Amino acid sequence: MRPADHIRIYESQFVPGLLQTEEYAREIISGGVETDLVTEQRIEARLQRQKRLDRDHDMRMWVILDEAAVRRPIGGKARGREIMRGQIRRLIEFCRDYDNITLQIIPFEVGAHAAEAGSFTLLRYSEFELADLLYLEQLTDGEIVDRRSVVEAYTKAMTRLSVAAATPDETLEMLEGMLEDLEKD
Numbered sequence: 001m002r003p004a005d006h007i008r009i010y011e012s013q014f015v016p017g018l019l020q021t022e023e024y025a026r027e028i029i030s031g032g033v034e035t036d037l038v039t040e041q042r043i044e045a046r047l048q049r050q051k052r053l054d055r056d057h058d059m060r061m062w063v064i065l066d067e068a069a070v071r072r073p074i075g076g077k078a079r080g081r082e083i084m085r086g087q088i089r090r091l092i093e094f095c096r097d098y099d100n101i102t103l104q105i106i107p108f109e110v111g112a113h114a115a116e117a118g119s120f121t122l123l124r125y126s127e128f129e130l131a132d133l134l135y136l137e138q139l140t141d142g143e144i145v146d147r148r149s150v151v152e153a154y155t156k157a158m159t160r161l162s163v164a165a166a167t168p169d170e171t172l173e174m175l176e177g178m179l180e181d182l183e184k185d
Contacts, residue, residue, distance in 0.1 A: 003052065004133075005059050006124035008158050010115045012066040014074070015087055017046050018053060019063065019094060024087045027075045053098065062102040064161045070105060070178065081182055088179045095172040104165035105174050114160035122154060 009016050014028055022043070026035070029042050052059060070091070075083035094101045106113055121135040134145040134154050145151065166174060 003056075003059070004123035005056075005126050007059070007061045008122040008124075009061070009063045009119075010065075010121075010158060010161055011063070011069050011119045012115065013119060014069055014072070015065065015091065016063055016121075018050055018061065019091065020046065020050075021083070021086045021090050022047060023079075023083045024074055027079075027083060053101070057100055060100050060102075062104075062162075064104045064106060064158070064165050066106050067108050067174075070175070085179065085182045088175055088182065092172065092175050092179065095168065095175065102168055103171055104162060104168060105171045106161060106165045107174070110164050113164050114157040120154055120157075122151070122158060 007018075014020075015024060017025065017028075020028065025043055025046050029035075029046070030039050035043070053061075070088070073080040073084055074087070091103060095103050119137065121137075123133045123135060125133075131146060131148060132151050132155065134151045136143045136145065165171070
């Protein structure tokens with residue numbers, strides 16, 4: 001089956017896999033411990049999926065991140081600042097250089113919002129006459145949901161999140177400020 005051509009993501013904890021730098025992905029997937037063959041294969045698979053962002057300009061991606069997902073230090077004290085500087089630079093690149101990606105951050109000051117229950121991804125396949133699908137990732141696996149009422153509830157939550165979030169331009173300014181803070185030391 002062909003990949004989804006419209007991906008909408010809300011992420012509360014981490015930068016989504018499609019937008020992660022290799023160093024960030026390595027820390028997330030390995031949990032900060034020495035990697036084994038399976039971990040290396042997962043990292044490589046993630047990096048391969050990311051290549052679609054450069055190849056497929058018809059694919060649209062709209063990502064809304066909780067501010068915590070961008071500010072959470074990844075990589076511990078020794079490497080964390082460098083990993084986060086690289087990751088923030090990568091997000092800034094997506095904001096500036098990728099017309100097919102929309103990025104918004106929900107600032108802390110918004111308080112409670114439409115998706116406090118957790119992260120989710122909505123997938124659309126325009127080539128087929130399929131209803132949108134919902135992907136929910138869990139600790140040990142993920143679940144694809146196609147029940148219309150559930151997908152519609154998450155679609156409405158995504159709309160509310162986009163209104164509560166900083167605009168794409170404000171998001172770019174927030175990221176530039178975060179990068180400045182990380183580069184001070």
